[in-house]
Amino acid sequence: MSDDLRASAETQATLDDRRWAALLARDKAPDCGAFLYAVTTQGVYCRPGCPSRPPLRRNARFFADASAAEAAGFRACKRCDPKGERASLHAEAIKAACALIEAAETPPSLAELAARAGYARHHFLRMFKEVTGVTPGAFNDSVRARRLAQSLAAGDRVAEAVAGAGYGSESRVYSAPGQVLGMTPGAARRGGEGELIRVAAAESALGPLLVGATAKGVCFIGFAASAAEAEADLRQRFPKAQVQPAGTELAATVRQVVGFIAEPQAALALPLDLRGTAFQRRVWEALLAIPFGETRSYGQVAASIGAPKAVRAVATACAGNKVALAVPCHRVVAGSGALAGYRWGVERKQALLAGERKRALPERER
Numbered sequence: 001m002s003d004d005l006r007a008s009a010e011t012q013a014t015l016d017d018r019r020w021a022a023l024l025a026r027d028k029a030p031d032c033g034a035f036l037y038a039v040t041t042q043g044v045y046c047r048p049g050c051p052s053r054p055p056l057r058r059n060a061r062f063f064a065d066a067s068a069a070e071a072a073g074f075r076a077c078k079r080c081d082p083k084g085e086r087a088s089l090h091a092e093a094i095k096a097a098c099a100l101i102e103a104a105e106t107p108p109s110l111a112e113l114a115a116r117a118g119y120a121r122h123h124f125l126r127m128f129k130e131v132t133g134v135t136p137g138a139f140n141d142s143v144r145a146r147r148l149a150q151s152l153a154a155g156d157r158v159a160e161a162v163a164g165a166g167y168g169s170e171s172r173v174y175s176a177p178g179q180v181l182g183m184t185p186g187a188a189r190r191g192g193e194g195e196l197i198r199v200a201a202a203e204s205a206l207g208p209l210l211v212g213a214t215a216k217g218v219c220f221i222g223f224a225a226s227a228a229e230a231e232a233d234l235r236q237r238f239p240k241a242q243v244q245p246a247g248t249e250l251a252a253t254v255r256q257v258v259g260f261i262a263e264p265q266a267a268l269a270l271p272l273d274l275r276g277t278a279f280q281r282r283v284w285e286a287l288l289a290i291p292f293g294e295t296r297s298y299g300q301v302a303a304s305i306g307a308p309k310a311v312r313a314v315a316t317a318c319a320g321n322k323v324a325l326a327v328p329c330h331r332v333v334a335g336s337g338a339l340a341g342y343r344w345g346v347e348r349k350q351a352l353l354a355g356e357r358k359r360a361l362p363e364r365e366r
Contacts, residue, residue: 035063287321
């Protein structure tokens with residue numbers, strides 16, 4: 001065997017060893033790249049995260065894609081659906097169900113949605129959560145909340161907007177206004193009028209910083225080229241809110257944020273006033289669980305909240321986070337390990353991660 005052939009064989013053997021380790025770990029996003037494995041004794045090929053019992057090492061073969069596996073005579077596993085055919089059918093069924101919810105004047109029941117899709121209720125519920133990341137009920141709540149917000153923003157009377165959005169009565173909205181809109185319907189109709197947000201600006205190691213807080217807690221932490229730009233970002237959410245300098249009220253909070261940037265700690269513990277949909281809140285809670293000094297991919301975050309296929313929705317929720325550092329969306333990276341995007345600039349994301357990793361190292365390794 002020539003040196004080139006020998007080197008190629010050794011490289012392939014090393015790659016297959018890494019793939020085998022990923023298979024045993026059921027790693028759905030292995031660092032050795034995408035691959036499929038086949039089981040020679042069964043004649044099928046699978047994803048590395050297949051729930052089936054792992055084969056013996058001698059019975060496993062590895063392929064780069066489905067076409068290569070099928071060219072070798074293997075057929076697709078029915079459990080893990082390596083070609084994505086079943087997943088595509090499920091996605092279309094859930095897309096149709098979402099359209100039905102969007103168009104309905106009154107919320108369709110789970111039984112009705114499942115019957116329209118042609119699945120048993122428990123199976124449909126599992127599919128819906130897997131594709132969208134939320135239950136049909138939570139999705140319907142978000143649709144109604146969006147309709148209500150749009151009607152109020154258009155200047156409709158509260159009673160008319162509440163009825164048009166599909167709520168049975170105003171009491172259902174007023175009983176938990178923060179869960180529906182993040183404010184009372186009247187405040188939403190007025191574009192945030194009546195909301196008081198106190199702000200404080202400071203210089204940090206990452207540039208100009210702005211902190212905004214309501215009576216409930218911090219609702220905004222952001223960076224920009226200037227404090228004025230950061231305040232403009234804050235005002236986009238509440239165009240008619242009363243924004244005032246905080247004086248000394250936020251001094252301790254600002255010092256804590258600036259200090260975290262200079263010397264990252266395990267957590268930035270602040271009273272928060274987070275305003276988002278049910279799905280966004282689930283994502284933000286998952287971000288808070290990422291260990292200090294570590295990162296997770298968007299796919300891993302999606303899997304952690306029980307919605308492995310909602311990767312794009314997770315990325316959107318990360319982008320919707322308005323409380324930098326306190327909800328650490330900077331700890332989420334692309335599946336390849338690349339930093340990808342960041343609301344406040346990739347350079348800041350890189351600096352934050354570098355600081356956290358250095359701080360997380362044992363003293364002797366620094």
